Amino acid sequence: xxxxxxxxxxxxxxxxxxxxxxxxxxxxxxxxxxxxxxxxxxxxxxxxxxxxxxxxxxxxxxxxxxxxxxxxxxxxxxxxxxxxxxxxxxxxxxxxxxxxxxxxxxxxxxxxxxxxxxxxxxxxxxxxxxxxxxxxxxxxxxxxxxxxxxxxxxxxxxxxxxxxxxxxxxxxxxxxxxxxxxxxxxxxxxxxxxxxxxxxxxxxxxxxxxxxxxxxxxxxxxxxxxxxxxxxxxxxxxxxxxxxxxxxxxxxxxxxxxxxxxxxxxxxxxxxxxxxxxxxxxxxxxxxxxxxxxxxxxxxxxxxxxxxxxxxxxxxxxxxxxxxxxxxxxxxxxxxxxxxxxxxxxxxxxxxxxxxxxxxxxxxxxxxxx
Ligand SMILES: *Cc1c(COP(=O)(O)O)cnc(C)c1O
Numbered sequence: 001x002x003x004x005x006x007x008x009x010x011x012x013x014x015x016x017x018x019x020x021x022x023x024x025x026x027x028x029x030x031x032x033x034x035x036x037x038x039x040x041x042x043x044x045x046x047x048x049x050x051x052x053x054x055x056x057x058x059x060x061x062x063x064x065x066x067x068x069x070x071x072x073x074x075x076x077x078x079x080x081x082x083x084x085x086x087x088x089x090x091x092x093x094x095x096x097x098x099x100x101x102x103x104x105x106x107x108x109x110x111x112x113x114x115x116x117x118x119x120x121x122x123x124x125x126x127x128x129x130x131x132x133x134x135x136x137x138x139x140x141x142x143x144x145x146x147x148x149x150x151x152x153x154x155x156x157x158x159x160x161x162x163x164x165x166x167x168x169x170x171x172x173x174x175x176x177x178x179x180x181x182x183x184x185x186x187x188x189x190x191x192x193x194x195x196x197x198x199x200x201x202x203x204x205x206x207x208x209x210x211x212x213x214x215x216x217x218x219x220x221x222x223x224x225x226x227x228x229x230x231x232x233x234x235x236x237x238x239x240x241x242x243x244x245x246x247x248x249x250x251x252x253x254x255x256x257x258x259x260x261x262x263x264x265x266x267x268x269x270x271x272x273x274x275x276x277x278x279x280x281x282x283x284x285x286x287x288x289x290x291x292x293x294x295x296x297x298x299x300x301x302x303x304x305x306x307x308x309x310x311x312x313x314x315x316x317x318x319x320x321x322x323x324x325x326x327x328x329x330x331x332x333x334x335x336x337x338x339x340x341x342x343x344x345x346x347x348x349x350x351x352x353x354x355x356x357x358x359x360x361x362x363x364x365x366x367x368x369x370x
Contacts, residue, residue: 002347002356004308007187009351011194014244018194021240032235033216040239041199043246047166048173050181050201052208055234056215059162059184062198063091063132065230066158066180069200069210072097072129079119080132080160081111082316082329083336087184088134088160089317089327100128101318102330107276109289109339110134110141113149119330120153130156135164135174137312137345138190138256138284139275143169143177158182162198165191166253167284175201180211185242190256190286191249193238252350256285259348259357263288266361270368272298273342287312291342294368299344301367307360310345 003009011018025036037055045053056062072078073096080088082101092099102115111133120128131150133141143159150157157178161167165183167174175181185197202208213220218229260283264274273291277283289312292298299309316336317323347360 002307002352002360003349004310004345004347005188006349006351007192007194009349010187010192010245013351014248017244018241021244022237025236025240028236030236032233034236036236036239036243037234040234040243040246043243044199045201047246047249048175048201050176051203051205053199053201054208054211054215055239056198056200057232057234058196059182059186059198060087060091060094061230061232062182062184062200063088063158063160064094065211065214065232066182066200067092067095067097067130068230069207069214070130070156070158070179072156075127076129077127077328078130078132079111079116079128079330081134081136081336082318082333083109083313083339084134084136084160084317085162085313086317086320087162088132089323092132097129098328099317100328100330101333103333103335104339105142106335108139108142108278109335110136110139111146112335113142113145115330116146117149120149120155122330123153128153128155130158132158132160133178134160134162135167135284137275137289138164138167138286140164140167140169140174140278140281140283142278143174147177156180162186162189163286164284165189166249166282168282169278170280176203179204180207185238190253190284191242191245193245194241195235195238197234197238197242198232199234253284255350256348257283259352260285260288262354262357263346263361266358267364270365272364272368285348287345288348289343289345291339292344292368293342295342295344298364298367302360302363305359305363307363308347311343312345314340316340
């Protein structure tokens with residue numbers, strides 16, 4: 001069986017160090033927001049090149065907390081894409097705001113700056129307060145254009161970096177472009193805990209202080225709530241595990257890029273669309289996503305050969321039962337809907353061998369030749 005992602009291998013590859021870290025936490029006696037969390041927050045901020053990181057319980061909470069700390073809530077609109085984890089849109093509603101979904105760029109499948117501009121130009125009642133670009137699949141969104149448009153219209157940018165730990169644009173890591181950025185450390189992500197975890201990062205000291213208060217009931221001093229906050233804490237076991245994993249993130253992302261290059265070489269020239277790369281970008285290859293009108297047949301053939309694939313995401317948010325007909329869309333989401341019918345995520349994770357990538361490739365070539 002060739003797995004599409006393999007969190008267990010992610011543990012076994014670093015078992016000795018992770019087991020040691022776990023024992024250190026268990027014996028140390030501090031389990032929530034303790035010394036491992038503060039240390040991880042420092043190391044994560046330093047890795048990204050931002051002033052502060054605030055550890056939270058998961059990526060969804062990271063987005064919600066960022067919105068709340070920016071005082072975005074009831075009556076406000078937040079622009080994002082519809083081809084994302086439900087988490088992105090759920091977080092907007094959890095904060096009390098309403099999502100406004102716009103179409104994506106046909107090349108990158110990330111938020112279209114042109115569609116964003118259209119939405120911002122119709123924003124006469126100034127209800128749009130923020131935009132959440134998603135660096136989908138580890139590919140940086142068109143972030144420079146989005147940041148410029150948002151600045152022109154006085155709208156905040158919160159980056160959803162849940163799939164893009166370590167992705168780079170023009171020498172800068174994603175997560176350093178917006179006023180804040182949200183990360184998830186869910187076990188399948190590029191930087192993965194062995195449970196839930198997340199973080200918000202920012203360069204803004206005042207915002208960091210609000211994030212820190214709102215993370216725990218709005219406390220400034222213990223037991224005194226200055227504002228109504230959340231309860232979204234990172235625990236020391238996960239932080240200690242993340243500190244081990246962080247040391248290998250760059251090497252593991254490099255391995256993902258090697259696998260992607262092997263797929264690129266072997267699959268170019270076939271009647272399938274390969275993932276695009278922007279100039280000056282380092283893709284983190286959380287997913288390697290191809291597109292074909294024969295998607296479902298190809299997926300079946302791969303499954304017959306014990307090759308697991310995934311579809312991220314099969315149903316755009318605006319077509320999901322919980323959101324359909326209710327969530328605001330700015331225009332037709334044609335590119336989003338078409339991509340959902342055609343995309344397929346091939347196996348990619350740092351422990352995937354060259355021989356297994358070749359098996360995937362051979363199966364695809366045989367399947368497309370039928
Ligand atoms: C994983 C993910 C999230 C949510 O993270 P959780 O830790 O699962 O809450 C948010 N956005 C995107 C794009 C994701 O892939």
